[in-house]
Amino acid sequence: MTDTPAFHRASQAPADDYTIPQDWESYTEEEHNTWDVLYKRLMKVLPGRADQAFIDGLKALDLGKGGIPHFERMSDELEALTGWRVVAVPGLVPDEVFFDHLANRRFPAGNFIRKPDQLDYIQEPDVFHDVFGHVPMLSNPVFADYMQAYGQGGLKSLNSGCLKNLAALYWYTVEFGLIQTDEGMRIYGAGIVSSPAESVFSLESDSPNRIGFDVERLMKTAYRIDDFQQTYFVIDSYEDLLEKTLRTEFAPLYERLREEGCASEYRQTPADILETDKVFTEGDQAYANRGGR
Ligand code: PHE
Numbered sequence: 004m005t006d007t008p009a010f011h012r013a014s015q016a017p018a019d020d021y022t023i024p025q026d027w028e029s030y031t032e033e034e035h036n037t038w039d040v041l042y043k044r045l046m047k048v049l050p051g052r053a054d055q056a057f058i059d060g061l062k063a064l065d066l067g068k069g070g071i072p073h074f075e076r077m078s079d080e081l082e083a084l085t086g087w088r089v090v091a092v093p094g095l096v097p098d099e100v101f102f103d104h105l106a107n108r109r110f111p112a113g114n115f116i117r118k119p120d121q122l123d124y125i126q127e128p129d130v131f132h133d134v135f136g137h138v139p140m141l142s143n144p145v146f147a148d149y150m151q152a153y154g155q156g157g158l159k160s161l162n163s164g165c166l167k168n169l170a171a172l173y174w175y176t177v178e179f180g181l182i183q184t185d186e187g188m189r190i191y192g193a194g195i196v197s198s199p200a201e202s203v204f205s206l207e208s209d210s211p212n213r214i215g216f217d218v219e220r221l222m223k224t225a226y227r228i229d230d231f232q233q234t235y236f237v238i239d240s241y242e243d244l245l246e247k248t249l250r251t252e253f254a255p256l257y258e259r260l261r262e263e264g265c266a267s268e269y270r271q272t273p274a275d276i277l278e279t280d281k282v283f284t285e286g287d288q289a290y291a292n293r294g295g296r
């Protein structure tokens with residue numbers, strides 16, 4: 004009785020920062036196997052699609068060695084590369100807790116893994132999304148700095164009333180970002196690289212728009228949380244992403260946004276194309292218009 008997962012997890016009262024022990028020893032063989040199955044599926048689609056920075060991170064941290072990674076051991080390796088560590092949390096955490104972790108170079112990751120009947124899609128981020136999707140990019144020094152800067156920016160913006168606009172920036176970069184490279188367009192967003200179907204869709208479908216990165220534009224754009232994106236934003240480099248977000252003062256932007264109700268109605272729907280956009284591809288939105296998933 005005492006070692007059932009439910010009892011085990013309920014008995015771990017979260018600390019102020021919401022961290023809990025990963026409890027790696029409690030994962031079942033079936034749970035480790037779920038990681039391996041997902042890992043293999045992704046490795047069929049990611050070569051030639053995921054950015055080299057992501058692939059390098061997977062290799063550097065040896066995330067394909069079999070089973071769910073042990074956070075402490077993985078963090079020791081990650082910390083040696085960029086100073087980041089991964090801490091376990093029970094699920095989504097409040098904004099200020101999330102920002103504080105990022106600002107201190109700690110990535111909060113769910114410690115649970117999806118059930119075998121949820122391999123293709125889950126609503127809540129699990130350990131596969133959080134670790135396979137996010138952690139490789141944290142081994143890239145420039146992207147690592149961007150994630151910390153985002154957390155610091157979040158702490159500064161807690162009382163702005165416009166956190167949803169800041170969330171849109173995270174969504175369209177950290178979760179669903181594309182990057183233009185000499186070899187062609189590639190994926191770096193964690194929400195894409197942890198989904199076999201969206202990895203193909205984001206780069207190859209005629210349906211979505213692919214538009215050049217612009218901070219303010221992203222922060223005014225609504226997004227889908229329940230289906231493939233209708234628009235992806237494309238960065239030139241991680242240096243450019245960091246530089247442009249650091250250089251933009253968000254305080255005056257929030258002030259302007261507040262006058263318009265912040266994100267209560269985002270200025271742009273997920274499918275809009277504006278005259279000022281740098282358009283890589285204009286999608287026909289056929290997938291979304293068919294009703295999506
Ligand atoms: N420049 C932003 C501000 O002034 C902070 C920030 C940096 C946010 C990098 C996101 C990413 O608030």
Ligand code: FE
Nearest residue numbers: 128178193194
């Ligand atoms: Fe995520």
